[in-house]
Amino acid sequence: MKVSLSWVNAYLEKPVDAEVVQGLLTRIGFPIESCETVSSQTGDAKQGQDVVLDVEVTSNRGDVLSHLGVAREIAAATGIALKPPAPATCSDHRPATASDNSARVSVQAPDLCPLYTARIIRGVKVGPSPAWLRQRLESLGLRSVNNVVDVTNFILLESGQPLHAFDLAKLKEQRIVVRQAAKDETFTAIDATKHKLTPDMLVIADAAKPVAIAGIMGGLESEVGNTTTDLLLESAIFAPLSVRQTSRALKLASDSSYRFERGIDPVNVETASLRAAKLIVEVAGGTIDDAVIRVGQPSASPREITMRLSRCQAILGIAIPSGQVLAYLAALGLEPQCDEAASQVRCSVPSHRLDLSREIDLIEEVGRLHGYDDLPVEKKIHVVARSLQSDVAGGRKLREALVGHGYLETVNFSFVPPALGEVFVPADAKAVLIDDERRKKEPMLRPSVLPSLLVCRKANQDAGNTAVRLFETAATWTRSEDKVVEKRALGLLADVEDLGSADAALRVLRGTLAEVVERLTGKAAAFDPVEHPALTAAASVKLEGATLGVVGMAAPTTQKRFELQAPVMLAELALEPLLAAYPPLRTAQPLARFPAIERDLSIVVDEEITWRQIEKEVLAASPSLLEELRFVTTYRGKPLEKGQKSVTLRLLFRDPAATLRHEQVDPQVTAVVKQLTQSLGATLRA
Numbered sequence: 001m002k003v004s005l006s007w008v009n010a011y012l013e014k015p016v017d018a019e020v021v022q023g024l025l026t027r028i029g030f031p032i033e034s035c036e037t038v039s040s041q042t043g044d045a046k047q048g049q050d051v052v053l054d055v056e057v058t059s060n061r062g063d064v065l066s067h068l069g070v071a072r073e074i075a076a077a078t079g080i081a082l083k084p085p086a087p088a089t090c091s092d093h094r095p096a097t098a099s100d101n102s103a104r105v106s107v108q109a110p111d112l113c114p115l116y117t118a119r120i121i122r123g124v125k126v127g128p129s130p131a132w133l134r135q136r137l138e139s140l141g142l143r144s145v146n147n148v149v150d151v152t153n154f155i156l157l158e159s160g161q162p163l164h165a166f167d168l169a170k171l172k173e174q175r176i177v178v179r180q181a182a183k184d185e186t187f188t189a190i191d192a193t194k195h196k197l198t199p200d201m202l203v204i205a206d207a208a209k210p211v212a213i214a215g216i217m218g219g220l221e222s223e224v225g226n227t228t229t230d231l232l233l234e235s236a237i238f239a240p241l242s243v244r245q246t247s248r249a250l251k252l253a254s255d256s257s258y259r260f261e262r263g264i265d266p267v268n269v270e271t272a273s274l275r276a277a278k279l280i281v282e283v284a285g286g287t288i289d290d291a292v293i294r295v296g297q298p299s300a301s302p303r304e305i306t307m308r309l310s311r312c313q314a315i316l317g318i319a320i321p322s323g324q325v326l327a328y329l330a331a332l333g334l335e336p337q338c339d340e341a342a343s344q345v346r347c348s349v350p351s352h353r354l355d356l357s358r359e360i361d362l363i364e365e366v367g368r369l370h371g372y373d374d375l376p377v378e379k380k381i382h383v384v385a386r387s388l389q390s391d392v393a394g395g396r397k398l399r400e401a402l403v404g405h406g407y408l409e410t411v412n413f414s415f416v417p418p419a420l421g422e423v424f425v426p427a428d429a430k431a432v433l434i435d436d437e438r439r440k441k442e443p444m445l446r447p448s449v450l451p452s453l454l455v456c457r458k459a460n461q462d463a464g465n466t467a468v469r470l471f472e473t474a475a476t477w478t479r480s481e482d483k484v485v486e487k488r489a490l491g492l493l494a495d496v497e498d499l500g501s502a503d504a505a506l507r508v509l510r511g512t513l514a515e516v517v518e519r520l521t522g523k524a525a526a527f528d529p530v531e532h533p534a535l536t537a538a539a540s541v542k543l544e545g546a547t548l549g550v551v552g553m554a555a556p557t558t559q560k561r562f563e564l565q566a567p568v569m570l571a572e573l574a575l576e577p578l579l580a581a582y583p584p585l586r587t588a589q590p591l592a593r594f595p596a597i598e599r600d601l602s603i604v605v606d607e608e609i610t611w612r613q614i615e616k617e618v619l620a621a622s623p624s625l626l627e628e629l630r631f632v633t634t635y636r637g638k639p640l641e642k643g644q645k646s647v648t649l650r651l652l653f654r655d656p657a658a659t660l661r662h663e664q665v666d667p668q669v670t671a672v673v674k675q676l677t678q679s680l681g682a683t684l685r686a
Contacts, residue, residue, distance in 0.1 A: 001054070001055050001057050001064075001065055002052055002053070002054050002055075002140045002141065003052070003053050003055055003067055003070050003140075004050055004051075004052055004067065004136065004139050004140060005017075005018055005021060005050060005051040005052070005053060006050045006051075007067045007136060007139075007157075007158075008021075008067050008070050008071045008074065009071075010067075010083075011067065011068055011071035011082060011083050011084055011085075012071055012074065012075060012080050012081070012082065012083060013080055013081035013082075013083050014080045014081075016074060016078070016080070018035060018051040018053070021053065021074065022035060022053070024074060024077055024078065025053075025055060025070070025073070025074070027077070027371055027372075027373065028073060028077050028368050028369065028371075029058070029368050030055050030056060030057060030064065030070075030073065031055075031056045032053055032054065032055060032056070033054040033055070033056055034053070034054040035051060035052075035053055035054075036051070036052045036054075037049055037050070037051055037052075038050050038051075038052055038139050050139055052139060052140060055070065059262055060262070060354075060355040061262075061355060062160065062259060062262030062263045062264060062354060062355075063160065063265065063352040063353060063354065063355075065160050065258070065259050065262065066156075066157060066158060066159050066160035067157060067158055068084060068085075068158055068159050068160070069160055069352075072333075075331070076328075076331040076332050076333075076369060077331075077369060079331070085158070085275065087271070088271070088274040088275040088277075088278045102120065102174070102289070102293075103118060103120055103168065103171070103174045103175065103176060103232055103293060104173075104174065104175050104176070104293075105118050105175075105176040105177075105178075105293045105295050106175075106176070106177050106178070106295065107178040107295045107296060108177065108178060108179040108180070109178060109179060109180055109202055110296060111239065112178075112180075112202045112214070112238065112239045112242045113178045113202065113214065113236060113237065113238055113239070113296065114237050114239075114266075114296050114297070114298070115236060115237045115266065115269055115294070115295070115296040115297060115298050116176075116178055116234070116236040116237075116294075116295045116296060117234070117235045117236060117269060117270055117273055117292055117293065117294045117295075118176060118232050118233065118234055118235075118292070118293040119232075119233040119235075119273055119274070119277050119288060119289065119292050119293070120168065120230065120231070120232055120233075120288070120289040120293075121230070121231040121233060121277055121280055121281065121286050121287070121288050121289070122229070122230045122231075122286055122287055122288075122289065123229060123230070123285060123286040123287055124148060124228065124229060124230070124231055124280060124281075124284040124285055124286035125229075125284055125285050125286070126146050126147065126148055126224060126225065126226050126227075126228050126284060127146060127147055127226070127284070128144070128146065128147065129144050129146065129147040129150040129151075129283060130147070130283055133147070133150050133151070133154060133283065134150070136154060136157075137150055137153055137154065137157075140157065146224065146225075146226075147280070147283040147284045148165050148224045148228070148231060148280055148284055149165065149224055150283075151276055151279045151280050151283060151284075152164060152165055152233075152276060153255075154276075154279070155272050155275060155276045155279070156255060156256065156259070157255075159265075159268055159271075159272050159275075160259055160264060160265065160268070161235060161259075161264060161265070161268050161269060161271075161272035161273075162215065162255070162256035162259055162260060162264070163233060163234060163235050163272065163273065163276050164204075164212060164218050164233075164234045164256070165224050165231050165232070165233050165234070165280075166211060166212075166218070166222045166224070166231065166232040166233075166234065167222055167223065167224050167225065167228040167230070167231070168230035168231055168232045169228070169229070169230060170211075170221060170222045171206040171207075171211065171222060171232065172206040172207040172208045172209075173206065173207035174206075174232075175206050175207040176204060176205075176206065176232065176234075177204075177205045177206070177207070178202065178203075178204055178205075178214065178236075178295075179202070179203060179205060180199050180200065180201065180202055180203070181197035181198060181199055181201045181202075181203045181210065182197075182199065183198070183199055184196060184197075185197045185203075185209075185210060187203065187209075187210045187213060187219060188219060188220045188221065189213070189217045189218070189219060189220060189252060190217055190218050190219065190220055190223050191217070192220060193252070195213075195250050195252065197210070197213075197250075198249070198435075200242075200245070200246075200435070201213065201242075201246045201249070201250075202214035202215070202238065202239075202242050202243075202246065204234070206222070209221075212234075213246060213250070213252065214236075214238045214242070214243070214246075215236075215238035215242075215243040215246075215256055215257055215260040216243060216246060216247055216250075216252055216253070216254055216256060216257040216260075217252055217254050217256070217257075229286075231280070231286075233273060233276060233277055233280070235269050235270065235272055235273035235276075236269065237264060237266055237269060237296075237298065238260050240260060240261050240262065240263055243257050243260040243261050244257075244261045245435075247261070249435065263354040265351050265352035265354075266298035266351055267298060267351040267352075268351075268352065269298060270292065270294075273292070274292075298351075302348060302349075303348070303349040303356075303357070304346055304347065304348055304349070305346070305347050305349060305356060305357070305358065305359060305361070305362055306344050306345070306346050306347075306359065307344060307345045307346075307347065307359050307362040307363060308343065308344045308359065309322055309325065309343045309344060309345065310343060311359060311363065312325065312362075312363045312366055315360070315363045315367075316363065316366065316367050316370070316375055317375060317376055317378065318370075318375055318376055320366065320370060322338060322345075324370075325345065325366055326338055326345065328365065328366050328369040328370065329345065329347055329362065329365065329366065331369065332350075332353075332365055332369070333350045333353075334347040334348060334349065334350070334353075334356075334362075334365075335347065335348045345362075347362060390579070390582050390583060391579040391580070391582070393582065393583065394520055394578065394579040394582030394583070395473070395579060397519055397520060397582065398473070398490070398516060398519075398520060398578070398579075401512075401515060401516050401519050402471045402492070402512070402516065405469070405512050405515075406469050407469040407470060407471045407492065407494075408468075408469065408470055408471070409470075409471055409472065409473075410452070410453065410456050410470050410471070410472045411472065411474075412449075412452035412453070412455070412456060412472060412474070413442070413452070414445060414446055414474070414475065415439055415442035415443070415444060415445060415446065416442055416444050416446045416451045416452065416455070417441060417442050417444065418431065418433070418443065418444045419561070420451045420454070420455070420561060420562065421444045421446055421447055421448070421451045422444075423533050423534045423557075423558065423561070424446075424447050424448035424450055424451055424534055425447045425448075425478060426447070426478060428480070429447070429478035429479060429480045429485070430478065430479040430480070431444050431445075431447055431478065431479065432444065432445040432447075432477045432478060432479050432484055433445075445476075445477040446474075446476055446477070447476055447477065447478050448476055448489065448491070448572055449472050449473075449474050449476060449489050449490070449491030449572055450491050450493070450534070450570050450572055451562075452472065452474070452491070453470050453471075453472060453491050453492075453493040453570070454493065454554070454558070454562040454564070454568070454570075455562065456470060456493075457470065457493055457562070457564060457568060458562055458563055458564060461564060461565060461566075466495065466497065467495055467497070468493070468494075468495050468568075469492075469493070469494045469495065470492070470493045470494075471490065471491065471492045471493070472490075472491050473488065473489070473490050473491075473575055474488065474489065474491070475487070475488055475489075476488070476489050487574060487575075487576065488574075488575040488576055489549070489572055489573065489574060489575055490516075490549075490572065490573045490574075490575050490578070491570075491571070491572045492509065492512070492513075492569075492570065492571040492572070493568055493569070493570055494508070494509050494568065494569045495566060495568055495569075496553070496566065496567045496568060496569060497566050497567075502537070502553055502567060502569075503634075505553075505569050506537060506551075506552070506553060506569055509551060509569045509571055510527060510539070510551060513525060513541055513551055513571055513573070516573075516578070517541070517543060517548070517573075517578065518584075519584075520578045520579070520581060520582045520584065521543060521578060521581040521582070521584050522581070522584025522585060522586050523543060523544060523581075523584070525541055525542065525543055525548070526541075526542040526543070526612075527539040527540070527541060527542070527551070527612070528540050528542065528610075528612055529610055529612075530550060532550055532552060533555075534554065534555055534557075534558045534570075535550065535552030535553060535554060535555055535558070535570060536552060536553050536554075536555045536556075537552050537553050538550055538551065538552030538553075539551055539552060541571070541573060543577065546577070548573045548574050548577060548578070549571065549572045549573035549574055550571065550572060551569070551570070551571035552569070552570060552571075553567055553568070553569055553570070554567060554568050554569075554570055592654060592656065593656075594654065594655060594656070594657075594658060594659050594660065595654075595659065595660070596627060596652050596653060596654040596660070597652075597653045597654070597660050597662065597665050598650055598651065598652050598653075599650070599651045599653070599665065599669050600632065600648060600649070600650050600651075601648070601649055601650075601651065601669070601672070601673065601684065602635075602646050602647070602648045602684070602685040603646070603647055603649070603673075603676055603682040603683065603684060603685060604640060604644055604645070604646050604682065604683045604684075604685050605644070605645060605647060605676075605680055605681065605682045606643060606644060606645075606680075606681065607643050607644060607645055609645075609647075609680055609682075611631055611647070613680060614647060614649065614676065614680065614682075615629060617675050617676050617679045617680060618649070618651075618672050618675070618676070620675055620679070621668075621671045621672045621674070621675035622671075623651070623653070623668035623669075623671060623672060624668065625653045625654060625655055625660065625664065625665065625668060626651060626652070626653055626668065627652050627653060627654045628651075628652040629649060629650070629651060629652075630649065630650040630652070631647075631648075631649060631650075632648040632649060632650050633647075633648045634646065634647050634648070635648070646685050651669065651672065653665045653668065
């Protein structure tokens with residue numbers, strides 16, 4: 001950003017020269033890219049010369065994208081008093097009368113425009129700007145347009161608040177409507193370029209058509225010209241992301257969009273508007289309507305941040321006296337209050353410092369003003385050994401378990417083609433699509449990890465690899481109630497052919513999931529049949545009644561969609577609940593002192609009866625000495641009738657206080673068989 005040194009010095013009690021400013025700004029985090037001496041016609045520059053500095057400003061410091069912002073930083077670093085412009089108190093107000101045809105403003109997209117203000121200035125005479133105003137702009141490479149437009153540019157460069165002046169007579173019905181564009185609506189900008197708009201773009205319209213692209217550029221048809229007499233002066237807040245997306249999509253950028261994209265001071269919106277209105281009256285005449293039109297409120301609720309002095313010392317590696325720390329923070333306008341007992345400082349954040357939100361931000365400010373060059377450089381690195389965070393340790397344990405089962409970890413791209421990802425979008429959500437020319441073929445953020453694993457499996461198939469087992473932990477995205485929901489998930493893929501049958505592969509994958517859940521949470525996973533559009537033989541994976549994910553075999557349609565020649569097993573689990581439960585709380589018990597008795601039962605049931613139902617009924621029989629129930633196998637075929645299956649289960653009985661006898665077990669087995677017969681219509685197979 002280019003700044004005029006004479007202009008910056010106008011806001012300082014004591015001027016600073018170019019050499020001092022270059023070193024000072026670089027020292028506090030604003031390197032100087034170039035320094036140029038230009039001619040000056042103002043009386044406050046030495047010998048008719050001015051110095052223009054090209055200052056590098058990081059994207060989080062929108063408050064420094066103005067001459068007042070640069071002066072504020074210099075004042076904080078040097079102790080020179082800041083001399084901001086006096087608050088505008090305009091004596092040129094014109095009282096409204098009943099005959100006035102006042103402008104009307106409505107905001108239909110308050111989330112994209114939280115505050116819109118308009119001032120009406122009547123009876124102006126548009127013409128050339130005075131020499132001082134032209135010189136201010138031209139020294140920075142801006143072309144003087146006319147006295148009205150030049151004032152709006154002057155205020156933008158002075159305070160960082162973008163403004164726009166409309167010719168009130170050219171606004172149909174003298175209305176301003178802040179809304180999203182209609183589909184295929186067109187707009188001609190001030191630079192005469194024509195643009196086709198889309199519904200996600202925010203526009204400033206009159207009663208009939210767009211007259212400006214919000215936060216970016218005004219329209220050709222409503223610009224201020226030599227015939228203009230009445231003005232509507234806009235000063236507003238626009239959502240940074242909306243401005244950035246629209247600017248990129250239209251390939252249309254401006255000094256205003258550059259600042260809106262980085263955030264502006266919400267409190268300065270009306271202050272800058274009133275100062276601009278006063279200057280317009282000074283250079284172009286006219287009177288200002290008494291009332292300002294305002295829709296919305298500035299989101300400038302006071303923010304407080306607490307900083308521990310011990311943490312500041314630990315991060316910076318130097319013990320700065322608390323008095324000096326308070327002086328640095330006070331110089332930045334943070335109004336620090338020191339709590340000596342707690343050894344911490346509480347700061348009130350000014351509205352223009354949108355970048356300050358955490359303790360570490362305050363520590364950075366202290367280090368910046370103290371001078372990074374003055375921080376000590378240790379000859380040795382001091383490392384403090386700390387235990388791993390539980391989620392990091394849990395992630396390692398997860399990978400160990402899966403690698404032990406023969407899985408290889410993958411890292412895939414986050415975008416998928418809609419044709420591959422749409423089947424994995426949950427029924428209660430929508431896909432997240434991006435409008436980006438670089439992602440025309442893959443505009444969907446993956447709603448699941450499984451599409452990425454299937455694409456990876458197709459690549460392995462093309463390379464001739466078999467017996468593939470893959471896993472990935474990654475973010476997924478869906479849209480719910482117009483909000484993007486990001487979650488981390490674990491996805492698994494395993495070939496069927498290496499185990500010979502789909503049933504065997506599914507049982508192995510289920511066992512892998514059960515082990516992963518148990519290792520991370522210390523609890524047993526439950527599996528219940530469920531319908532899934534991309535899977536067959538699918539089951540939901542649950543932990544203490546809450547659904548973690550799903551497991552099953554890729555449906556034939558899914559296999560065809562990804563062009564896979566062989567069937568694969570798939571599973572996906574939510575990752576956050578697993579890592580949040582790590583490390584599990586485990587209990588230890590002594591080894592059993594007495595032997596157990598095992599009994600195998602083969603029961604014939606209808607095909608639709610699930611293992612979960614069988615397990616439930618066995619436990620409902622309340623066998624007092626039952627220690628464990630296991631599934632053994634399932635048989636289908638002769639001599640069983642069609643629609644029936646034989647399920648073999650193993651019951652393990654044990655008496656913890658004595659050696660168990662068969663005559664003690666027999667009544668309990670009989671009770672189990674009776675319960676299965678009565679509840680499920682099961683028959684005992686010989």
